[in-house]
Amino acid sequence: MLVILTILCGFLIGISIVSSGSSSPIGRYTGIVTAPIQKGLNRLGSFLGSFSSSLTDAAALKAENEELLAKVDTLTAENSKLVLDKEELERLQTLLDLRNQYSELDIVAAHVISRGSGNWFNTFTIDKGSADGIKVDCNVLAGAGLVGIVTSVGRNWARVRAIIDDDSNVSAMVSTTSDTCIIAGNLELIDQGTLSLVKLTDDNNHVHVGDKVVTSSISEKFLPGILIGYISELNNDANNLTKSGQLTPVVDFRHLQEVLIIRTLKVYVPSEETPEEKASGLEGWIDIELPGMETEPSSESASPSA
Amino acid sequence: MKRKIVLLFLCLSAAFLETSFLDYLEIASIRPNLQVILTTSFALMCGVKSGMGVGFTAGLFLDVVSGGILGYNALILTWIGYLAGIAYRIFYDDDIKTPLILIAATDLLFCFYQYMTTFMFRGRIHFFFYLKRIIIPEMLYTAMLAVVIYQLNFWINKKLPLEGRRRAPGERI
Numbered sequence: 001m002l003v004i005l006t007i008l009c010g011f012l013i014g015i016s017i018v019s020s021g022s023s024s025p026i027g028r029y030t031g032i033v034t035a036p037i038q039k040g041l042n043r044l045g046s047f048l049g050s051f052s053s054s055l056t057d058a059a060a061l062k063a064e065n066e067e068l069l070a071k072v073d074t075l076t077a078e079n080s081k082l083v084l085d086k087e088e089l090e091r092l093q094t095l096l097d098l099r100n101q102y103s104e105l106d107i108v109a110a111h112v113i114s115r116g117s118g119n120w121f122n123t124f125t126i127d128k129g130s131a132d133g134i135k136v137d138c139n140v141l142a143g144a145g146l147v148g149i150v151t152s153v154g155r156n157w158a159r160v161r162a163i164i165d166d167d168s169n170v171s172a173m174v175s176t177t178s179d180t181c182i183i184a185g186n187l188e189l190i191d192q193g194t195l196s197l198v199k200l201t202d203d204n205n206h207v208h209v210g211d212k213v214v215t216s217s218i219s220e221k222f223l224p225g226i227l228i229g230y231i232s233e234l235n236n237d238a239n240n241l242t243k244s245g246q247l248t249p250v251v252d253f254r255h256l257q258e259v260l261i262i263r264t265l266k267v268y269v270p271s272e273e274t275p276e277e278k279a280s281g282l283e284g285w286i287d288i289e290l291p292g293m294e295t296e297p298s299s300e301s302a303s304p305s306a
Numbered sequence: 307m308k309r310k311i312v313l314l315f316l317c318l319s320a321a322f323l324e325t326s327f328l329d330y331l332e333i334a335s336i337r338p339n340l341q342v343i344l345t346t347s348f349a350l351m352c353g354v355k356s357g358m359g360v361g362f363t364a365g366l367f368l369d370v371v372s373g374g375i376l377g378y379n380a381l382i383l384t385w386i387g388y389l390a391g392i393a394y395r396i397f398y399d400d401d402i403k404t405p406l407i408l409i410a411a412t413d414l415l416f417c418f419y420q421y422m423t424t425f426m427f428r429g430r431i432h433f434f435f436y437l438k439r440i441i442i443p444e445m446l447y448t449a450m451l452a453v454v455i456y457q458l459n460f461w462i463n464k465k466l467p468l469e470g471r472r473r474a475p476g477e478r479i
Contacts, residue, residue, distance in 0.1 A: 005362050005384045012377030030370045038326040046329040114326040117372035119440050
């Protein structure tokens with residue numbers, strides 16, 4: 001029996017590795033059933049959590065309430081002033097055609113309903129899926145910054161890998177200098193609340209601690225310009241060419257309840273081309289290169305003397 | 307039959323609790339491992355065959371619900387059910403110390419398996435960091451929770467019809 005079950009497990013592992021990426025049919029259909037149950041359990045859990053905390057702070061809440069009521073008055077006054085300012089800002093923005101990049105994106109909100117199993121990985125499931133227009137590789141935001149990326153999707157659920165996951169690598173750049181780097185999740189840094197920042201090319205030493213890091217424009221999957229966090233530590237690598245350090249993310253991953261999913265996918269050019277376009281593009285390239293190559297046999301074209 | 311249905315239900319609910327509800331019981335972002343508790347306790351109470359069955363089912367449900375590689379958790383939990391099932395012939399199940407030690411040991415095994423397969427092969431070789439930060443806390447937390455859950459499982463096991471249950475001491479071979 002042990003042997004049979006072991007072989008069966010091995011078989012299943014093999015199947016799911018081979019068909020990974022586009023989620024396997026079993027996972028896709030069970031997800032449709034399990035997502036509502038997880039949603040309910042999650043709601044129960046958050047209800048119990050808020051219930052227990054409300055018991056403990058009842059006295060403190062009364063004092064806080066009075067304080068807050070006073071604050072509401074001042075804020076209402078302030079708000080009406082801000083609304084005026086905002087209208088003015090919008091008018092000026094349209095005038096200058098400098099609309100915020102995020103506001104043009106197609107965004108949908110979702111709740112986090114379950115986490116991945118075990119203590120090793122930081123993945124979670126949300127309660128929106130392909131029925132709401134979510135696709136694999138959609139970027140996920142929360143409040144100010146980047147949370148992660150959709151790795152698999154079903155009809156009413158989608159699985160997201162957070163950028164703090166040990167498996168995650170995000171191509172990023174420093175917003176001031178546009179120097180590129182990689183933001184890699186690292187379980188060893190999770191307690192410090194940081195991510196590791198590697199392969200930063202900064203030849204002129206213009207990058208400093210505290211600089212803003214955003215997703216890079218050369219990333220295949222992440223839309224450019226999404227805020228990730230701020231550099232908190234920076235050191236030279238042993239090779240003296242690149243730098244590495246740590247980055248503090250702007251998102252609070254411990255208390256993630258609602259996230260925003262950008263339905264606009266990053267347009268990655270090679271996959272957009274039709275085969276004909278590709279072929280014609282290649283021919284054009286050969287046409288241009290051939291006159292220069294005619295004097296040399298193509299096999300030696302790599303040598304500098306040519 | 308009734309026994310199988312109840313066990314199936316236990317495995318299924320463990321998978322759901324593990325992936326959603328246990329978030330609220332996390333201590334220092336460490337979650338206890340319900341699957342290991344379930345598998346080891348039924349293996350100790352009912353023997354190798356039941357242990358493997360429960361382990362395989364619980365693991366498979368966890369894989370399906372959490373959306374990982376199918377069979378990944380089922381494999382190790384089947385083995386845990388087998389190994390803990392060996393203890394069925396050696397120990398009695400009504401003393402809490404034996405199951406606690408056994409659950410801690412099997413959870414350790416589970417963590418080593420996860421570390422080896424998912425972290426070590428990717429070059430994350432600071433084993434002692436992971437031991438201190440994840441493996442030992444998870445083991446302790448799981449053992450702590452097992453004090454309660456083992457009693458519950460023990461009670462459920464007693465209520466269930468006899469098929470495959472531990473024989474009375476006089477009948478033991």
